[in-house]
Structure formats: C-alpha cells, structure tokens
Amino acid sequence: MVACILTSDENASSTLESNTTSITAFSLPAWQLALWAMAYLFLVLVAVTGNITVIWIILAHKRMRTVTNYFIVNLALADTCMATFNVIFNFIYASHNIWYFGQAFCHSQNFFPIMAMFVSIYSMMAIAVDRYMAIIHPFQPRLSTLSTKVIIGAIWLVASGLAFPQFFYSTVTVDEGATKCIVDWPEDSMVKLLVYHLAVIVLTYFLPLLVMFVTYSLVGVTLWRHAPGSQLVRVPQRPRHVAAKKRFVKTMVVAVVTFAICWLPYHLYFILGIFHQDIYCHKFIQQVYLALFWLAMSSTMYNPIIYCCLNQRFRSGFRLAFRCCPWATPTDEDQSKLFQSPSLLMTIRQNHTKDVSPSTKKSSSPESRM
Template identity: 75%
Template sequence: MGACALLGDANISSGLESNATDVTAFSMPGWQLALWATAYLALVLVAVTGNATVIWIILAHQRMRTVTNYFIVNLALADLCMATFNATFNFVYASHNIWYFGRVFCYFQNLFPITVTFVSIYSMTAIAADRYMAIVHPFQPRLSAPSTKAVIAGIWLVALALAFPQCFYSTITVDQGATKCVVAWPEDSRDKSLLQYHLVVIALIYLLPLLVMFIAYSIIGLTLWRRAVPRHQVHGANLRHLQAKKKFVKTMVLVVVTFAICWLPYHLYFILGNFREDIYCHKFIQQVYLALFWLAMSSTMYNPIIYCSLNHRFRSGFRLAFRCCPWVTPTEEDKLELTPTPSLSMRVKRCHTKEILLMAGDVAPSEVPRGKAGGPQEGKPAEL
C-alpha cells in the first residue's frame, strides 16, 4: 500500500488486505476506545451465545437433525468462529495498529477469516440448493447423511485452499518500533497480484454465491407461490406443509439479504482502497474502518435472532436453553416441539382422518376409511 496507509491493510478479517502500514499507532481518546470496545464486546457475546445455542438445539435434539439443519450448524459454527477470533483480535489490532499476538497467530489470522467467511456463505448456498431440489424437484433423490457430511467437508477444504495464498505470504515485520502482521506479496508483481487476489476472493465469497442464491430462491418462490392446494384440503396438512415451506424460504432469504447488506460496504471499502490509496491518509478513516468492520462482523449475530423470531421450533429451543433465566418460562409445548414424532405419512394420515371425522359428524370411527393420506406428498417438509 501507499506510504500513508493507515487502515488499508490493518484488517485481516476476510483476507482482503495485507496489513502493511507506515503508522505505528493511532491516537484515540479513551472514551472513544471504550465505546468501540463496548460495541465489539456486545457483538461477540451475542454472536457466540446465539450461534452456540443454535448448534445445541440442532445437535441435542434428534428431531432437528435434518440435512438442511446440518448446513445451518455449519453456518453457525463458522459465524461463531468469526466472532470469536476475527472480530476480537482484529479489533485490538485496528485500535492500536500494533500486532501483539505473535508469528503463529499472524499466519492463523490470515488463513482463518477467509476460510470461515467462505464456509458461511457456501453453507447458505448449500441450503438454497437443498431447498431448490426439495421444492422444485421433489421426486429427485435427496442428500443422505454421509453425502451431507462430504459436502460440508468439501466446503471447508475449498475454503482453506482459497485462503492459503494469504497465509503463505504472511510474515512479521517491525516498523518504527511497532510489530506488524504483514502479507508480503512478491515485489515484482505485488500491486497486480494483490488486486487480482482481492477481486477473485470477493467474487468467490460474495458475488458468485449471492447470484446463485438469488436465482435459486427466485425459482423456489415462483414455484411455491404458484402452487395451489385443492379446495377440500384448504384446512389440511398439505396447506400447513406449503405454509411451512414458504416461511422457511422467507427465513433463509432474510438471512442471505442480511449477510449481503452487512458485507457490501466492507468489500467496497477495500476495492476503493486498491484504486485510491490516498483514502487511507485521512485521520477519520480509522472510525470509518471500525464502523464498516463492525457492520461486517455483525452478520454473525443476526442469524440466531432471525431463527428465533421466525421459527417456532428454534424459539422453543431458545426457551429451553435459557430456562435458567427468570424471565424465560418454557412450556410443555416447547419440549414437544423438539421431541421426535411419527413420520410425515403418519401425521398426514392422522390429520386427514380427523378432518373426515369433523366433516362426517355422526359417522362412527369404525366407518372412517383407513390408509388415505389425502393426496400425494410434495417432497419433505421445511426442515428448519
């Protein structure tokens, strides 16, 4: 970067920067530093608590262990790691512009942030693909448990490969007595290599997956909202099944849109910095950077809030997880929500039988036809 770069390369949150700087420290009033520290601490606490609870809800309850929810566990794990390692340590680095954490952690911080960012967004992409197959092509084979684990492992391996160049060129330097964690690209093609790598990373961990998800959810939305339920089933299980799918799609679209909004200003900041290095010469850029970095990192804490707000099973899970709090009172219904139930076909059959009884009125139970499930199943129910 340029000779007066302040924060152009101080961050290592997504590997889009090289951490080289010519200013040894930033002068920030104590009250200002305390405000930023409070904001980042609140972010980390909410993100870690929320995502850890999501992981517990899914893994500790058999009913929640579905293909889609395993990808949600992967997403929650990536967000938890992002908040724990990147938001915390990078805030300290950006606040003082001095690297306190040693050479090994310098390598780690230039490898791990790109990795977990990639895992986060491609877990969302995998969820979109799974929902696309379940809703648009309901009779096609679905992912099995081993296949789901293989996809998750593949996401992590590709993410590590993408982040490896940043880690490979990481090193520790001392600039005017201050220790720096630097990504030292080869001098002969440094500017060109840096720009190309930044653009490739942004394309792979932001633009491409968002485009894929936009197309997938657009097709899913058109398919669901055009799907009609037969009039005689308008109050039956098939209608509830369709409504559950719609609510799940709305939930995941909100998750994706939140991620896109949180990260867009951050990516634009570094793209601009590659073309206009003089923006890092302004004193106010430290505050701009800390604000944009907080916004990007805040994407890690919104998903649990969205799940809890829009999904009754996760809401029940959160009540059970925080039942020790005096203001939280779980009910028996909350426990039943996470308790394994009979198969979908049995539930549909029972619901259909109840509907016939209600319509027949005085028909004896023995006269009710058995074994009619009220129409063909349209794939699996929404799994969130």
C-alpha cells in the same frame, strides 16, 4: 490495516508519534476506545452465545438433525469461530495499529476471515440448493447424512485453499518502531494480487448471492404462485405444510439479505483500496474501518436472532436453552416441537405411491423439513 506513512487532512507528511510508548498516530482517545470496545464485546457475546445455542438445538434434538439443519450447524460454527478468533484481535490491532500477538497468530489473523466468510456464505448457498431440490423436485433423491458431511468438508477444504495465499505471505514487520502484521506480497505480483482479491470478492460474495437469488426466486414462485408444471403442485399439500415451507424460506431469505447488507460496504472498502491504497494512510480511515468491520462482523450474531424470531422450533429451542431465565419459560408445546420426529421421507414416498395408485383411498401430505 495496511502499514503506511500516516497522512491526514491537515498535514500530509505526519509520521508516527511515538516509538517508545507503543502509542501511534492511529491510537484512539480513551473514550472512543471504550465505546468501540463495548460495541465489539457486545457483538462477540451475542454471536458466540447465539450460535452455540443454535448448534445445541440442532445436535441435541433428533428431530432437528436434517440435511438443511446440518448446513445451519456449519454456518453457526463458522460464525462462532469468526467471532471468537478474529473479531477481538482484529479490533485491538485496528484500534492501535500495533500487532501484539506474534508471528503465528499473524498468519491466522489473515487466513481465518476469508475461510470463515467462505464457509458461511457457501453453507447458506447449500441450504438454498437443498430447499430448491426439496420444494421444486420433491421426488428426487435427497442428500444422505454422509453426502452432507462430505459437502461440508469440501466447503472447508476449498475455503482453506482460497485463503492460503493470505496465510503464506503474512508476516510481522517493524515499521518506524511499531510492530505490524501485514500480507507481504512479492513485488512482481501486483497483477496477480489484483486478480486474487477480485476473485475472493466474487467467490465469497457475488457468485453465491447470485445463486441464492435464482434458487430462492424459483422457490418463491413455486410456493406462492404454484408455478404450472412444478412437482409441488402434483403433490397433495396441506396448507400448514406449505405455510411451514414458506416460513423457512422467509427465514433464510432474511438471513441472506442481512449477510449481503453487512458485507457489501466492507467489500467496497477493499475494492476501493485496491485502486487507491493511499486511503489507508489517512487518520479518518481508522474510524471508517472500525465501523465497516463491526458491520461485517455483526453478520455473525444476526442469524440466531432471525431463527428465533421467524422459526417456531428454534424459538422453542431457545426457550429450552434459557429456561433458567425468568423471561424464557418453556411449555409442553416447546417440548413436542423438538422431540416428536415423524419421518418426512417415508411420508413423501407414501404420498407419491398413493398419488399414482388408482386403488388409493386416502393420501397424506408431505411434511416440511425443518
């Protein structure tokens, strides 16, 4: 939250209440603090447990180690880090408007959210592009494991560069006796600051969402309507393989839409704050911020739930991960879904060869890569 002289609807000139007891006018009543603390603690527990389980499901089972799923691991890692290293500390700061964690962590607290948000949404975009290439252009060369790792590394590198100004200008200051962690931009850079914040919002929200909207729209038209001229139509497809592709696309579309809904109010809040910074100095804005921040951070816990509900293999993986719980008893089918690993690439190549060969007696169909 921005450091400012507190104002309220009743008294526009109110100041911080106490400098000696570490209580400010932004300090919440005990019952409100307890409710918000439970809400944020629930968010962190679900997000960390769910995303770590997703990472284990993919990395511990060879069949799950596909290009698409490596991007899902990257997404889960970013969400885990966001929930672990940002949510609780930011909540404590927002609930008191006092910074307790020192200069070093002040840099991290302003740097990491932008980086993790960038990694999350660009991992989703990479998944969308990968699905587009696999479904619309199934005979084009696919990404290798090395290329996938390079792309993931590039995503983290660009994300770090985009968030670096927040890191560089972060500082701890004392405002009327209360310690604050702020981003202290140079006084002569207000235009640059505006451009930077708008660029962050465009690059971490609107641009990747536009790319995903276009790619998933084309994929949807191809899968559900079999668009004329698409290579998918010329490849023999068993109904169950097409159905598997549809289920995965539905899963990722739900994840993308959920992400967009969670983050939109948060971005609008800061867009409004760019042009009307005085809104940060009203008492009611604390409750607004806590609600919008919780909604945005809740995006880190929904993806594992979405995977479990809409994807059979992830559902099997969750049952195996929590097999010690009475409500999650794995079956032999769960084992087979995760441990049998037919070669998709070999199957597709065989289908392509048989499709163009006049002597082919029988052709098999490509299997969905999930």
